[in-house]
Amino acid sequence: MAKYFDVHPDNPQQRIISNVTDRIRSGALVAYPTDSCFALGCQLGNREGMDRIRSIRNLDERHHFTLVCQDFAQLGQFVHIDKDVFRAVKAATPGSYTFILPATKEVPRRLLHPKKKTVGVRIPDHVITQALLADLGEPLLSSTLLLPGEDEPMTQGWEIKEQLDHVVDVVVDSGDCGTEPTTVIDFSGGEAEIVRRGAGDTARFE
Template identity: 55%
Template sequence: MAQLFSVHPDNPQPRLIRQAADILRSGGLAAIPTDCAWSLVGHMGDAKVLDRIRRIRDVDVHHHFTLMCRDLSEIANFARVDNAQFRLLKSVTPGPYTFILEATRELPRRILHPKRKTLGLRVPDHPVVSALIEALGEPLLGSTLLLPGEELPLTDPEDIRERLQHDLDLVIDGGHCGTQPTTVIDLSSGSPELVRAGAGDLARFGLE
């Protein structure tokens, strides 16, 4: 059965966060709360983690995975961002937005969209996620915890642990987490294009 760590939502215990980072670093898959919905997260270079997330979500190789970054300086390491795009990202991060961007060559090809060579990137506004990224020393590879055939992501850590006990290595209970996923904005072709309306203000992108 997956382990369950209960952490303080604003000041997560460093010992538990370090243990969680070790689990991910060794190939583990975790369910964690974010500033939007729960997400499945793992080490970005691990092919088995990708396969496990695809199996849980029942998605194919064209599914856009997301890198959860600590700040904008990390995004610049993994995506091609021009000055206008950087100003836009700076104005809305951290926050409930995922941006589809052209990936740099530093990223493993297996985590990119196979045809477009793009990836979702975001900077979450959540202490638990930030602490975990800090402890891991690199971005988290993630995907919304939305199970096949369900309209909303799971929200209760005990329910997540029970339903996915054989699919996960860890569930982090970090307090309340909503059910609305991020707003997804495609910036890979230049001007913002709405992919998914979720949490966040579309007016900030002129997409009302």
């Protein structure tokens, strides 16, 4: 049964945030809000957590998981970014964008796209996500909470708790966070390729 935490959207209670991150370090799979929609997340080295996300979402091995990072310095530990791409990504963060980039050796092989050796990264502009990341001290391995057969991600914490009670360990709720996933930009080839149009404005990448 999932543990439900109701967090203040503007001033998250540190006691609750620390409780959640302690559970993440202990192997918990968490449903949490971001600046685009709810996501499923676990610790970077949590192999079982990754498998559980694949199972819940019915994902294959080609799916790009996302490393949700606190800031640009942390993001730079996990992906290779050349000068031109650096400027483009820096200008769009924090925000509702996921960038696909060549991964560094800091990223476990099982998280990489099997052929491209790339990984998705993002820096969210969301108070709760940032509080979790600051307390955790490392990225969250994440994927949009979009269930198989559904057109839109889940948006209400209580519904997530009700529907996924036996497949996630923690639900963090801070109110409605929208239904539109991030815009995904693939920079792995050196130039911007828009893979998915979502919450982030694509004009700067076209």
